[in-house]
Amino acid sequence: MTAYDAIQPALHRPATGPIPDDQALLRAAVEVSRDISAARPEIYWPDMLVSAGVGYAALAGAILLKAPLLAIASGILAMLALYRALLFIHELTHIHRDALPGFRLAWNLLVGIPVLTPSFMYEGVHTLHHARTRYGTAEDPEYLPLALMKPWSLPAFILVALLAPPALLLRCAVLVPLGALVPPLRALVWERFSSLSINPGFRRRPPEGALRRMVLWQEAGASAWAIALLASTQIVGWRPLLIAMVVLSGTAVFNQLRTLVAHLWQNEGDAMTVTAQYLDSVNVPPPGIIPALWAPVGLRYHALHHLLPSLPYHALGEAHRRLSTQFGQGTTYAGASYPGMCMLVARIARSTIIRR
Numbered sequence: 001m002t003a004y005d006a007i008q009p010a011l012h013r014p015a016t017g018p019i020p021d022d023q024a025l026l027r028a029a030v031e032v033s034r035d036i037s038a039a040r041p042e043i044y045w046p047d048m049l050v051s052a053g054v055g056y057a058a059l060a061g062a063i064l065l066k067a068p069l070l071a072i073a074s075g076i077l078a079m080l081a082l083y084r085a086l087l088f089i090h091e092l093t094h095i096h097r098d099a100l101p102g103f104r105l106a107w108n109l110l111v112g113i114p115v116l117t118p119s120f121m122y123e124g125v126h127t128l129h130h131a132r133t134r135y136g137t138a139e140d141p142e143y144l145p146l147a148l149m150k151p152w153s154l155p156a157f158i159l160v161a162l163l164a165p166p167a168l169l170l171r172c173a174v175l176v177p178l179g180a181l182v183p184p185l186r187a188l189v190w191e192r193f194s195s196l197s198i199n200p201g202f203r204r205r206p207p208e209g210a211l212r213r214m215v216l217w218q219e220a221g222a223s224a225w226a227i228a229l230l231a232s233t234q235i236v237g238w239r240p241l242l243i244a245m246v247v248l249s250g251t252a253v254f255n256q257l258r259t260l261v262a263h264l265w266q267n268e269g270d271a272m273t274v275t276a277q278y279l280d281s282v283n284v285p286p287p288g289i290i291p292a293l294w295a296p297v298g299l300r301y302h303a304l305h306h307l308l309p310s311l312p313y314h315a316l317g318e319a320h321r322r323l324s325t326q327f328g329q330g331t332t333y334a335g336a337s338y339p340g341m342c343m344l345v346a347r348i349a350r351s352t353i354i355r356r
Contacts, residue, residue, distance in 0.1 A: 029323060033319045039100055082251055087297040092119045093127060104119060144157075164249065192204075281305075294341060
């Protein structure tokens, strides 16, 4: 029996309806992860620094290399490396603030601000997606019932990501500085354009306390950098910036595809149990290698992450192995595992057509 055959029952399992919590699974998930729950700086720091370093070096190659094929290859490498570096923003929302001293600051200076996506755009937002009573509801900033929407919604969902880099440049270079002078615009930009969310109905509340202080310096840094990027075109021309934006657009589309297959998107707005949230989410475990590229930094275990949101990314693989040993095929735990992206996209697309 292949891995795909083993999970076939899960492919046809309805994700909606009342699903009670599997208490045995919830207890086991906590128990098997106790000894691997600490964030390890010797893994986080080299991974982030190497990913960012390779990404920027490859981006420089895409801009400077004269041979078209080499420039394209360098651009693809930049897209993949910067994608991995960017996804550490997800870890920043979950690790304890004191777990990795200096990591948040370093990530923002090296990655978040240079690509105009500082961590405040995710911190204080993503945790709402994990709130027990918000997941899959209208108050979830990261949920849309895509499987229940019109067929055209899926390509639109992917293609809109192409606009992310120019939209971020406009936001940071124009809207944020203007908002500092025009309070109503500042409120609008914060509510509608200051969070990495996919729910168009989401409105972000004003920042408070430590988050407010973090927003101030990150916004200032991102705006100064965006203005500097635009000013640089008067010296070196538009070509470097346009190439960088093309690379980052590819990164944004890649991330949007990953987001598309992170869940089954079949909830119609009702609050869900933790187990129901788990079964509406997706694991793409080994032996497949390709998911490590499109779902790096532990995101191939997205369903498991919903069971253990504070578990560091480097521990998810071991937690999965332990739970898979304890819970075999046909169990709740196995019900969230799928073989790959293509099948998941096809499943969601088929659902939109069937419900039309």
